[in-house]
Structure formats: C-alpha cells, structure tokens
Amino acid sequence: MQFPGRQRKVIANPKAELYRHCLQFYGQPPLENISLTEFETFAVERLKLLKTVENLGVSHVKGSELYTNKLDKEFSNLHFPYKIEVKDDAKVGPTEYEKRRKDHISHFILRLAYCQTEDLRRWFIQQEVDLFRYRFNALASTYKTSFLQHNNLHYDTVGLEEKMVLSDKLISSSYAVSGCKVEDQDYYKVPFQDALDLVRNRKVYLKAGYVYIPNQDIIITVLNDFRTQLSKALALTARSLPTVLSDERLQPLLSHLSHAYVGQDYSIQKSIGKISLEQIDPLSGKSFPLCMRQLHQSLRESHHLRHGGRMQYGLFLKGIGLTLDQALQFWRSEFTKGKVDMDKFDKAYAYSIRHMFGKEGKRTDYTPYSCMKVILSNPPSQGDHHGCPFRHSDAELLKQKLQSYKVSPSGIAQILDLVKGMHYQLACQKYFELTHNIEDSGFSLNHPNQYFLESQKLLGGAREVKREADPPQRAPDAAVKQPPNPQPLAEMTEDLDAYFQDG
Amino acid sequence: MTSADYEPASLPDLLPLYYRRLFPFSQYYRWLNYGGVQKNYFQHREFSFTLKDDIYVRYQSFSTQNELEKEMQKMNPYKIDIGAVYSHRPNQHNTVKSGTFQALEKELVFDIDMTDYDDVRSCCSAADICPKCWTLMTIAIRILDRALREDFGFRHLLWVYSGRRGVHCWVCDEAARKLSVAARSAVAEYLSLVKGGEETVRKVVLSDPIHPFIRESLAVVERYFPQYALQDQGVLGHKESVDKVLALVPEDILFMEQIGGGPYYDYTVHIQCQYNMPLSYLLSQSTVKKGQHFEKEIMLQYCYPRLDVNVSKGVNHLLKSPFSVHPKTGRISVPIDFKQLDRFDPFDVPTISRICEELDRPRVGEEEEQVDSKEKDGDMDAVERRRIRDYKRTSLAKYVKILDQFLDGVARSNKGELLKKSDLQKDF
Numbered sequence: 001m002q003f004p005g006r007q008r009k010v011i012a013n014p015k016a017e018l019y020r021h022c023l024q025f026y027g028q029p030p031l032e033n034i035s036l037t038e039f040e041t042f043a044v045e046r047l048k049l050l051k052t053v054e055n056l057g058v059s060h061v062k063g064s065e066l067y068t069n070k071l072d073k074e075f076s077n078l079h080f081p082y083k084i085e086v087k088d089d090a091k092v093g094p095t096e097y098e099k100r101r102k103d104h105i106s107h108f109i110l111r112l113a114y115c116q117t118e119d120l121r122r123w124f125i126q127q128e129v130d131l132f133r134y135r136f137n138a139l140a141s142t143y144k145t146s147f148l149q150h151n152n153l154h155y156d157t158v159g160l161e162e163k164m165v166l167s168d169k170l171i172s173s174s175y176a177v178s179g180c181k182v183e184d185q186d187y188y189k190v191p192f193q194d195a196l197d198l199v200r201n202r203k204v205y206l207k208a209g210y211v212y213i214p215n216q217d218i219i220i221t222v223l224n225d226f227r228t229q230l231s232k233a234l235a236l237t238a239r240s241l242p243t244v245l246s247d248e249r250l251q252p253l254l255s256h257l258s259h260a261y262v263g264q265d266y267s268i269q270k271s272i273g274k275i276s277l278e279q280i281d282p283l284s285g286k287s288f289p290l291c292m293r294q295l296h297q298s299l300r301e302s303h304h305l306r307h308g309g310r311m312q313y314g315l316f317l318k319g320i321g322l323t324l325d326q327a328l329q330f331w332r333s334e335f336t337k338g339k340v341d342m343d344k345f346d347k348a349y350a351y352s353i354r355h356m357f358g359k360e361g362k363r364t365d366y367t368p369y370s371c372m373k374v375i376l377s378n379p380p381s382q383g384d385h386h387g388c389p390f391r392h393s394d395a396e397l398l399k400q401k402l403q404s405y406k407v408s409p410s411g412i413a414q415i416l417d418l419v420k421g422m423h424y425q426l427a428c429q430k431y432f433e434l435t436h437n438i439e440d441s442g443f444s445l446n447h448p449n450q451y452f453l454e455s456q457k458l459l460g461g462a463r464e465v466k467r468e469a470d471p472p473q474r475a476p477d478a479a480v481k482q483p484p485n486p487q488p489l490a491e492m493t494e495d496l497d498a499y500f501q502d503g
Numbered sequence: 504m505t506s507a508d509y510e511p512a513s514l515p516d517l518l519p520l521y522y523r524r525l526f527p528f529s530q531y532y533r534w535l536n537y538g539g540v541q542k543n544y545f546q547h548r549e550f551s552f553t554l555k556d557d558i559y560v561r562y563q564s565f566s567t568q569n570e571l572e573k574e575m576q577k578m579n580p581y582k583i584d585i586g587a588v589y590s591h592r593p594n595q596h597n598t599v600k601s602g603t604f605q606a607l608e609k610e611l612v613f614d615i616d617m618t619d620y621d622d623v624r625s626c627c628s629a630a631d632i633c634p635k636c637w638t639l640m641t642i643a644i645r646i647l648d649r650a651l652r653e654d655f656g657f658r659h660l661l662w663v664y665s666g667r668r669g670v671h672c673w674v675c676d677e678a679a680r681k682l683s684v685a686a687r688s689a690v691a692e693y694l695s696l697v698k699g700g701e702e703t704v705r706k707v708v709l710s711d712p713i714h715p716f717i718r719e720s721l722a723v724v725e726r727y728f729p730q731y732a733l734q735d736q737g738v739l740g741h742k743e744s745v746d747k748v749l750a751l752v753p754e755d756i757l758f759m760e761q762i763g764g765g766p767y768y769d770y771t772v773h774i775q776c777q778y779n780m781p782l783s784y785l786l787s788q789s790t791v792k793k794g795q796h797f798e799k800e801i802m803l804q805y806c807y808p809r810l811d812v813n814v815s816k817g818v819n820h821l822l823k824s825p826f827s828v829h830p831k832t833g834r835i836s837v838p839i840d841f842k843q844l845d846r847f848d849p850f851d852v853p854t855i856s857r858i859c860e861e862l863d864r865p866r867v868g869e870e871e872e873q874v875d876s877k878e879k880d881g882d883m884d885a886v887e888r889r890r891i892r893d894y895k896r897t898s899l900a901k902y903v904k905i906l907d908q909f910l911d912g913v914a915r916s917n918k919g920e921l922l923k924k925s926d927l928q929k930d931f
C-alpha cells in the first residue's frame with residue numbers, strides 16, 4: 001500500500017492531528033464513514049472550485065491580483081479552508097475543522113472520479129497543482145516553514161562560502177535573484193529530480209546533479225513533490241477502481257462527476273460514417289480549427305506527415321466520423337502520392353492507423369487530443385506540422401496565415417493580443433467568431449473536435465454531421481442540478497478508506 | 504552515404520559470420536548485466552530484432568549470455584534494438600496479467616540525427632552526410648557530454664555512431680537508469696535550445712540573464728562556428744543562405760545597418776551581401792541593443808544539437824544497439840572515443856564486409872595472437888577465446904576496446920561508496 005504513514009492506531013487524537021495545518025499534502029486517505037449525500041455535496045463543491053481554478057487560469061495570469069482575489073472569493077463561497085492560520089492546536093474550532101475535513105475528503109473523492117483516463121488525470125492534477133500553488137503562496141512564511149516540517153519536506157541550505165564561489169552563476173541562473181546580493185539570499189540545494197519544473201525551464205543553477213534554488217522558488221520543489229505524489233496515487237487508485245465501481249450507487253455518481261467538468265472526449269461518434277472523403281477538403285477550410293487545417297494542408301502538399309502530426313490529425317478525423325476503412329484509404333492515397341509505395345505503406349503506416357482505432361496492440365481506443373494536450377504535450381520540432389498554431393507558430397507567420405484566410409486587420413490584432421497573453425484557446429475562439437461572423441460563440445473551446453461540431457452546427461451542416469446526443473455540459477449549475485443518481489439519500493456504510501486500497 | 508566496399512545484397516551472407524566470429528558478446532553481456540548488482544537486470548531486458556524483409560520481432564529476452572548468442576546466431580538480425588528492463592521477462596509478457604507488465608528502467612538515451620539539421624546545412628540533405636556537416640555531430644557531443652557530466656553529475660556516457668547519419672548517447676549511471684519519464688523529459692528539455700517546427704522561423708530565443716548552461720554551450724559553438732559555418736557551409740556565401748540568416752535578424756537592427764554605414768569591426772571572413780552591408784558585423788558585434796542576442800541566437804540555430812526529445816523521454820523507447828549493423832551502409836554502430844572526438848571519421852568506421860574480409864586475411868604476426876593477461880585468467884571457454892582473437896585481427900578491435908574501457912569505468916563505480924566519493928572530488 002502506497003499511502004505513506006497510513007496507520008489507524010497511531011492517530012490518537014485524529015481531529016487535531018490530521019488537520020493540524022490548513023493546507024494538506026493529502027498523504028493519508030480519510031478513514032471515516034460518510035453519507036452518500038455528503039459524498040456528493042463535497043465532490044460537487046470541490047469540482048466547482050477546480051473549475052474556477054481552471055477558468056481563472058485561462059483568462060488571468062496565475063498569481064496576479066485579480067486571479068487571487070477571485071479565487072479568494074470562491075474559497076469563502078464554497079467554504080474551503082483558506083489562509084486561516086491557527087496559532088495552536090487547541091484553537092482548531094469546529095468550523096475550521098469542518099472545512100479542513102471537507103478539503104480532505106472531497107480531494108479523495110475526486111481522485112476516484114478522475115483516475116480513470118490519462119486526460120482526466122491530466123486535468124485533475126493540473127487543477128489541484130494550481131490550487132495548491134495558490135494556497136501555499138498565500139501562507140505567511142512561518143506557516144510555510146511549519147507546513148514543510150509537518151510534511152517531512154527537508155531541504156538543505158547552501159553555505160556562504162559555496163554561495164560566494166558560485167556567485168556569478170547563481171545570479172545569471174535565476175530571474176528572481178538578479179539585482180540582489182547573493183550573500184543576502186538563501187539558497188536550497190536539492191537533487192535535480194526534485195525540482196523538475198525548474199530544471200526543464202532552466203530557471204535554476206544546476207551543478208553535479210543538484211539544483212540551487214533561491215528561497216522564494218522553493219514552492220516549485222514543493223509543487224513537484226505534490227504533483228509526483230498525486231500522479232502516483234492516481235495510478236494506484238485506478239488499479240483499485242474496479243472494486244469501487246462494482247458499487248452500483250457509486251458507479252453512476254463517479255462517472256457523472258468525471259464527465260461534468262472535463263467535457264466529452266469525442267471518442268464515440270454518433271456521426272461515424274457520415275462523412276465522405278471528398279468532403280474533407282471543403283470542410284477543412286470551413287470547419288476545421290487552424291491546427292487541423294494546417295495539418296491537412298501540409299499533408300496535401302508534402303504527401304507525408306510525421307508521427308506527431310499523424311496522431312493529432314488522425315484522431316481528429318476519427319473523431320469527426322471517419323471509419324477505419326476510410327482512414328486507411330485516406331492516408332494511403334495521400335502517402336502513396338509521395339515517396340511511400342503501397343507496400344511500404346501497408347508495412348509501416350497501416351498498423352499505426354489501425355492502432356488509432358483500437359484494432360492493434362493494446363487495443364486501447366485512442367481519443368482525439370484536447371486543446372490542452374495539443375498545447376502542452378509533445379511540442380513540434382524540426383519537420384513537424386502538428387501542435388497549436390496559436391501556441392507554436394511565430395507571431396509573424398500566424399499573422400500572415402490569418403491574412404491569407406481573410407481575417408480583418410483589427411481581428412488579427414485582437415487574436416495576436418490574446419496570443420501574447422498566452423490565451424491560446426481564447427485566440428482560437430476569437431478566430432472562430434470572426435470566421436463564422438458571430439459576436440459571441442457561446443461555448444468555451446477546449447477541444448478541436450468541439451470546434452468542428454460547433455462550426456457545423458452554425459453552418460447548418462449538422463444534418464450531415466450529427467452532434468452527439470449528449471452535448472458537453474458547460475455550466476457548473478447544470479451538472480449540480482441533474483444528478484443522474486436517483487438514490488442520493490441512501491446511507492453509505494462502507495468505509496471510504498476501503499476504496500483507496502491498492503488492489 | 505554508401506561505402507565502396509559494401510553491397511547491401513551481401514548482408515544475409517555476412518551476418519552469420521559476424522555473429523559467429525566477431526560480435527563482442529562478452530562485453531555486450533558485461534555491459535547490460537551491470538555487474539549483476541540488480542537481480543534479473545539482464546534477464547528482464549527487452550531486445551528487438553529486425554529480420555529480413557523488415558520483419559520486426561519485439562519483446563525478445565534471454566536468461567544468459569549463451570542464450571543470447573545462440574539466438575542471435577540463429578536469427579541473424581539485420582538490426583538489433585535495446586529496450587527497457589521490465590517487471591517481467593519480456594518474452595513472457597503475454598502470460599502476465601495485463602497492466603502489470605511494465606517498463607521499469609533504462610539508460611537515459613539521446614538520439615541526434617543529421618536529417619533534423621536539413622534547414623541549416625547546404626552540403627547534403629536527408630540521410631546523406633559528409634565531412635563538412637559531420638562537425639555538427641562533434642559539436643553536439645561536446646555540448647551534451649559537458650552538460651550531462653558537469654550539470655547533471657552523470658559519469659558513464661557511452662557515445663555511439665549510429666552507422667549512418669547520427670549519434671546516440673547512452674547514459675549508464677545507476678541514477679540515470681532509474682529516472683522517471685518526467686525527469687527524462689525535464690533533462691531533455693533543459694538540453695534543448697532549438698525549438699519549433701516548420702511554422703517557426705526563429706527557433707532560438709534567448710533572454711536575459713543568459714543561463715550558465717547556454718554560456719558554456721555557446722563557447723563550444725563559437726569555437727567551431729567560423730570554420731564550420733562560414734568556411735565549410737558558406738552560410739554567408741550566396742544570396743539564399745544570406746537571406747535565411749537575415750530572416751533571423753530583428754527588423755530594427757537591419758534598418759539601422761542600412762542607414763548607418765560607418766566603419767565596422769570586421770570578422771574573419773570578408774563577405775559583403777547584396778545589400779552592401781557587412782553581415783560579418785552582425786555576427787561579430789555583441790549586443791547592439793540591450794537584451795538582444797540575435798547573433799548568439801543565429802549561431803545556436805545553425806549549430807546547437809537538435810535532440811529527438813521523444814526518444815529520450817520514454818522509458819520503453821527502443822534504440823539501436825551498439826555493434827548492430829546498419830543494413831543500408833553496412834557500417835557497424837561503434838562506440839566513439841570522446842578523447843579522440845575531433846578525429847572521429849564516420850567514413851572510416853568499418854563495414855561488415857570489411858571486417859569479414861579482414862578475417863580471411865593471413866595472420867600478420869605472433870603478437871596478434873596474444874590475449875590480454877586479464878582475459879587469460881578468466882574462465883572463458885575456447886569459443887570465447889577464439890572470438891577474441893578473431894575480432895582483434897580486424898578493424899573492429901579498437902572499438903571493442905573503447906567499450907571495454909567504458910565498462911571498466913562502470914565497474915569501478917559499482918565498487919562502493921568510498922571510491923565513488925573520491926572520484927567525484929576528482930571530477931569536479
């Protein structure tokens with residue numbers, strides 16, 4: 001079992017002990033019985049909170065004043081523990097205790113709902129990490145220290161002598177430090193594996209396997225630990241999930257929870273087989289988002305796409321309704337116009353296309369990539385055309401492209417502004433609005449296939465390319481008001497803890 | 504890149520000889536067994552073979568060196584790939600409960616392929632290489648080797664020529680083999696400076712302050728740049744390539760240049776472009792405007808190593824094995840001696856036809872028969888001893904020796920904390 005230090009008998013005074021700090025690392029799962037009603041309320045409220053975190057993260061700079069203020073408000077609305085720094089254990093009042101308990105339990109419920117697929121896990125981890133960052137930053141520095149101690153997170157500090165020797169390098173390794181004196185700045189020295197985000201972005205000095213982290217950046221190491229633990233825990237939870245899902249009261253509730261906020265995954269299409277290959281060219285100009293239009297164009301031009309492009313575009317096409325046979329025909333006819341002959345195609349590429357449709361290998365049915373996945377993972381490199389044009393194109397090229405697609409100069413300026421602010425999906429949505437001549441698209445874009453469906457809906461193509469019967473749910477309220485589970489009041493007798501066993 | 508002495512059609516005839524008499528099985532096993540420190544490390548390692556007609560067999564695994572030998576001599580693979588160490592024997596992966604068969608460890612690997620430099624080399628394209636562009640690989644190895652050792656603290660780096668158009672690096676430290684996927688991708692991204700696909704023109708963007716890692720890397724690039732880029736590649740030699748460079752220079756600076764005129768400090772090469780503007784100036788002057796590093800960016804875009812991040816990221820990603828043959832060129836994938844890096848010549852790497860032929864040549868002197876004393880007192884059987892004598896008579900010998908030396912280093916590392924510590928102090 002992987003939840004460290006999880007032992008019932010040790011906790012003599014669980015209330016005070018378990019929730020001593022207003023921020024948690026969620027090392028131990030809850031050990032108590034709770035009612036199904038409470039289970040549901042907790043889960044829905046945490047989802048609301050995470051959804052707010054997601055929305056604010058898209059529309060505001062994380063950590064900015066506006067971002068923090070809005071999150072503050074949501075915290076008090078939803079009664080989650082926040083900033084209340086209790087001076088000593090005795091003062092943990094019932095209200096604060098209740099809040100901390102809710103924070104604890106609701107987190108673990110959502111682990112159950114969000115452990116099942118890579119996309120769900122990615123979404124959940126991202127929001128929880130952002131949430132944690134915001135809460136940790138809000139702590140006063142003494143509480144930060146006590147939090148670290150409480151959770152056994154020890155980091156070595158760097159001595160003055162070593163600091164002086166490395167002075168130049170330390171200064172030029174970190175934005176935070178330039179301008180102030182190295183001797184006045186505290187540094188922690190940790191193995192690079194514990195500060196991957198800082199390593200990845202070259203935000204720290206790295207020597208012989210250790211990173212030198214300025215005091216104020218230690219949060220990143222803490223976050224790294226948090227992220228690693230959470231992602232391991234989700235993998236373990238996923239393994240024990242079959243047991244959980246065998247509970248007929250929980251199964252619909254959990255699946256509802258996981259669908260309510262991430263939106264659909266566009267993998268099962270009602271429209272399958274409703275598109276002919278001849279339609280792809282005209283559709284690519286009218287209803288494809290830029291990322292797919294770009295891939296389509298370069299495929300037609302060079303009769304080839306590298307792996308990243310084939311995956312991104314292939315799954316998108318599957319999502320809009322191409323059958324496996326159509327897909328094979330589509331790729332084969334294009335590739336064989338280039339350097340690949342029939343034989344080579346069948347040997348080297350057909351497999352991976354059948355794979356996409358779950359017909360080979362592990363037989364996983366791959367889902368089309370969401371915007372988040374396109375934007376964040378596997379960035380294009382030399383020879384690649386995949387990725388998100390709003391994220392991965394030079395501003396100048398993007399501008400030219402938009403011009404050639406007849407977007408007005410003022411429209412282009414608006415789009416480029418959004419891109420500059422790193423709001424790639426909003427930029428794409430703006431592009432959607434401009435090219436479809438509407439003021440407000442009325443949806444929030446998070447998936448290339450959603451872009452396609454919305455466009456078809458507007459252009460009246462919906463007769464040919466049908467939407468799914470079950471549209472993605474957007475407004476949090478909608479989800480709260482229609483719980484699919486008809487028996488919310490049944491009492492749960494099972495020990496919640498049982499669901500987190502390593503199966 | 505074809506070689507005069509090799510004919511792809513002869514491969515099926517040569518492979519049996521190669522695997523029977525030349526392939527360095529004992530070093531190979533010694534490497535992948537890592538001193539037997541971890542149980543079943545060799546036994547749980549995936550090998551995959553590419554056979555005739557591109558038939559690809561994955562999840563091969565072997566209990567002993569002997570079994571590996573027998574199997575390779577039976578199948579005579581055109582190409583050998585090495586994968587991860589798994590939770591179970593890979594050849595039994597179908598028999599274990601689904602989801603439990605998992606890749607646990609693998610060397611941290613890097614793959615640098617010349618085709619990724621096509622937009623910045625003028626001499627060849629695609630799979631072709633020549634001595635002019637090979638410098639790019641030399642630069643790549645110098646930069647990455649330094650960073651992996653000094654920045655990340657790794658010590659056991661095996662550099663290998665891929666047999667055709669690139670190089671591989673196997674980082675074999677225990678800590679490296681245990682890295683998570685996230686850590687591998689962080690290392691690869693730390694080491695990546697050239698970013699963006701076909702939709703990005705300026706692929707290197709620097710900002711202040713310049714990180715020590717970039718400074719160190721720049722120092723390497725600057726050392727090679729005048730000879731490599733200006734002379735060999737003639738980057739400023741003709742209109743198209745000059746235009747390419749100009750596309751990377753910020754507009755305001757181009758403008759200043761055109762109206763400015765004036766006496767510029769001149770660089771090693773005196774080339775005037777069609778705008779009658781001494782471009783060499785652009786490449787020599789340090790920042791014109793604070794915070795702009797375009798000349799550094801240009802040099803890096805042209806010379807900085809281009810990594811295939813996906814290869815490094817995955818624990819279960821397969822990579823071509825050292826001493827595998829490249830079926831197109833016939834060249835053996837051999838280790839590169841870092842100490843002689845500038846002298847490494849891919850065209851001098853032996854092909855399978857050459858070493859097989861060398862085997863048939865009459866023996867020259869008695870000393871060739873000598874077996875190292877170290878090898879003598881081992882308890883090798885006759886076949887093994889004979890094979891050692893065999894490869895020692897060919898031009899493969901010096902490359903096997905490089906692997907031997909590398910393995911001695913790895914073995915020393917396994918010998919306890921004390922030695923490890925004193926080595927660390929020596930190295931840094």
Ligand code: SF4
Pocket residue numbers: 289290291292370371374375387388389390424425428429446447448451
């Ligand atoms: S925002 Fe999404 S749909 Fe739009 S281009 Fe980027 S990845 Fe494609």
Ligand SMILES: [Zn+2]
Pocket residue numbers: 624626627631632633634635636637
């Ligand atoms: Zn060349």
